[in-house]
Amino acid sequence: MYNLKGKTAIVTGSGRPLGIGEAIVLRYASEGCNVVISDIGKSMGAEFPSDAIGSTLEMEEIANKARQYGVEAITVPCDVRKSNDVENLVRKAVEAFGSVDIFVNNAGVGYLMQLVTEMDEEKWDAVLDVNLKGAFLGIKYAAKQMIEQNRGGRIINIASQAAKSGFPFASAYTSSKHGLVGLTRATAIELAKHKITVNAVCPNHITTGLGDWQNKFFSDKLGLTYEQYMARMKSNIPMGRTGLVEDIAKACAFLASDQADYITGEAMNVSGGEEMH
Ligand SMILES: NC(=O)c1ccc[n+]([C@@H]2O[C@H](COP(=O)([O-])OP(=O)(O)OC[C@H]3O[C@@H](n4cnc5c(N)ncnc54)[C@H](O)[C@@H]3O)[C@@H](O)[C@H]2O)c1
Missing domain, CATH: 1.10.1220 (Arc Repressor Mutant)
Structure with missing residues (x-):
């Protein structure tokens, strides 16, 4: 166990039952961390159907599970594509708990797949907007808050095996996740002087x-x-x-802990040995 008692963690895209986000939230709660469950909350157009997203009701159910660990949990709907939403997400966490210590960019779209010759621009944009722009906005507003707090912080980006290797039908997804590793490395350098680490976790299949x-x-x-x-x-x-969702949650617990305070800019594979570079 890693002692995260008294810290505050925000996990985007954590409202879908049995998802990686839920597992990260529950692991942080089990470590004594107050948690913010956040998700898009409702379907939005063809690219975000109700059977592929976390609803506000599902967010509440996950918050109730987190509270069973004796920590506090709030839910904040947030479309990570929208700057105002992400800024509000950080503000709501600070209002509730006084700080943001851990921010996990977990929201992701991996179900809009077409061959590149048939790829609709709308789908391309939706994938890049959530998986890459959404993480940029998360890092921007989380880091501003962490810098103001002046006691360091942890930013963790859930990338993918598709951040290291190419996959057919997944040009948008693969590009977004490769880009997310680039974003991780650039921001790790910028934020190191503030003792904020930025790392990516790369699952294979769950x-x-x-x-x-x-x-x-x-x-x-x-x-x-x-x-x-x-x-x-x-x-x-x-x-x-x-993989299991718990495998990713374990990596996120480690990276959020003091044990990982000299690790930044990494893209850590959690893939049972399938991906090694
Ligand atoms: N499952 C896998 O095999 C796997 C492998 C590698 C990486 N990943 C990554 O892990 C992360 C979590 O995926 P998962 O497998 O748990 O799937 P999931 O569908 O359970 O979780 C993705 C979440 O992102 C949310 N989301 C989508 N668009 C959003 C938006 N605009 N704003 C806010 N939230 C939004 C969804 O509502 C959903 O709750 C994703 O980034 C995914 O790319 C998953």
């Missing part, structure tokens, strides 16, 4: 709501059953299994 969509999509494209596709994926992973 069967969340998003992961399940991808399994169906890729098994269909490859002409495999869901089970055959999963077996093939596992056979490429040295540890012999796909």
Whole structure:
């Protein structure tokens, strides 16, 4: 366990049940951290259907689970594409808990996939806006608050194996996640003098709501059953299994702790050995 007692953590995109964001929130709560559960909250146009996003009701349910660890939890709807929303998210956390110590850019879109020759501009923009611009806004407003507090801070960006390798049908997703590692490195240098670390975590495959969509999509494209596709994926992973949301939460707990205070600008693979660079 890492003692995060009394700290405040914000996790974007943490309102979808069984997602990576929920696991990070609950791990931080179990470490004594007050938590801010944030998500887009409601469907918004064709790119953000209700079956792919975290609703305000689901955010409340996750907050209730976090409170069972004896910490305080609030929910703040925030569309990470919108500057005002992200600024408000940080403000609400400070109003509730007095500080922001840990900010996790977890919100992500991984279900808008097309071959590059068919890729709609709207879909490209939606993926880049959430996965890359959203993280830029998160870093901007979290870092401003952390600098004002003058006691350092932790920013963690949930990237992907697609930040290190290319994937078909995923030009937008792969570009956004590669870009997120670049953003991590540049801001790590800028913010180091404020004792704010910025790191990325790169999962391979986890069967969340998003992961399940991808399994169906890729098994269909490859002409495999869901089970055959999963077996093939596992056979490429040295540890012999796909990831768990808890694997990512463990990495986020470590990176948020004092144990990681000399680690910044990293893009840490959490992939059972599948990705090694
Ligand atoms: N599941 C995997 O295999 C996997 C692998 C590598 C990386 N990731 C990354 O992990 C992160 C979490 O994904 P997940 O697998 O838990 O999926 P998920 O769908 O459960 O979580 C993504 C969350 O982002 C939210 N979101 C989408 N658009 C938003 C917006 N405009 N503003 C605020 N929130 C928004 C969604 O509502 C959802 O709650 C993503 O960044 C994803 O790219 C996932």
